[in-house]
Amino acid sequence: MTEYWVSQGNKWCDFCKIFIANNPFSIRTHELGKRHKDNVTKRLSTMQKESEAKDKEQQQAARALQQIEAKAKKSYQKDLENSQRNVDGDTSAAPGDGWVFDSTSGYYHDKSTGLYYDSNSGFYYSDGLGKWVTQEEAYKSVQTSKTDVGQSSTSQTKAPPAAETAGPAIKGGPAPGRVVTKPLNPMRPIKGTPAPSGVAANKRKREDKKPKLISKEEEAALKAREAARKRVEDREKPLMGLYRTY
Numbered sequence: 690m691t692e693y694w695v696s697q698g699n700k701w702c703d704f705c706k707i708f709i710a711n712n713p714f715s716i717r718t719h720e721l722g723k724r725h726k727d728n729v730t731k732r733l734s735t736m737q738k739e740s741e742a743k744d745k746e747q748q749q750a751a752r753a754l755q756q757i758e759a760k761a762k763k764s765y766q767k768d769l770e771n772s773q774r775n776v777d778g779d780t781s782a783a784p785g786d787g788w789v790f791d792s793t794s795g796y797y798h799d800k801s802t803g804l805y806y807d808s809n810s811g812f813y814y815s816d817g818l819g820k821w822v823t824q825e826e827a828y829k830s831v832q833t834s835k836t837d838v839g840q841s842s843t844s845q846t847k848a849p850p851a852a853e854t855a856g857p858a859i860k861g862g863p864a865p866g867r868v869v870t871k872p873l874n875p876m877r878p879i880k881g882t883p884a885p886s887g888v889a890a891n892k893r894k895r896e897d898k899k900p901k902l903i904s905k906e907e908e909a910a911l912k913a914r915e916a917a918r919k920r921v922e923d924r925e926k927p928l929m930g931l932y933r934t935y
Contacts, residue, residue, distance in 0.1 A: 704728040771809070802831045 805814040813827035
């Protein structure tokens, strides 16, 4: 029988990124070479470093989850104690007498001062300040508001009643004072109107007996100029201060 030659192809080395002959002798020679061994060592070292980094990240994530769960559990227990204390009517957390727990807001409220107290943080809320402040600032704002109210009430008692000092109300008729019919600056003409002049005011316009003849071109030019003037006036009307655009 006649034997035919068959190609064995090449083998790809993933460590060295090259092709080698696909026969046992070539493969054995390549694997025993220094280049192949160095590449294998580098690959194993890289894989080991990646595995260590991944394990470290997993440990850090697990540690962070444990801390979060511990804080959440501690906060939950504190909330349970506060809610149980509020249900039982315990007023030990209140800052003093006159404070009543407001179930709507969840804080202690003093009607005499209008302050709110948070037993968890120890801060006070004042409507006048609009924020949570310390005890000293809260009571200081209350004293200031009381002083202002006292001064305003004193000034109201000293002032004469408005009904006695005020004049009779005007029901219709002309205006009670001067009525200004001219602009504030009579020397300044309104935009869009010609400025008055003594010569122009006293000069009489000459009456022409015969009408002046105007060509069609001049008539068209005059119409175009008049239309342009009207457009400018309409555009500048809101800027004169005499009209409102809203």
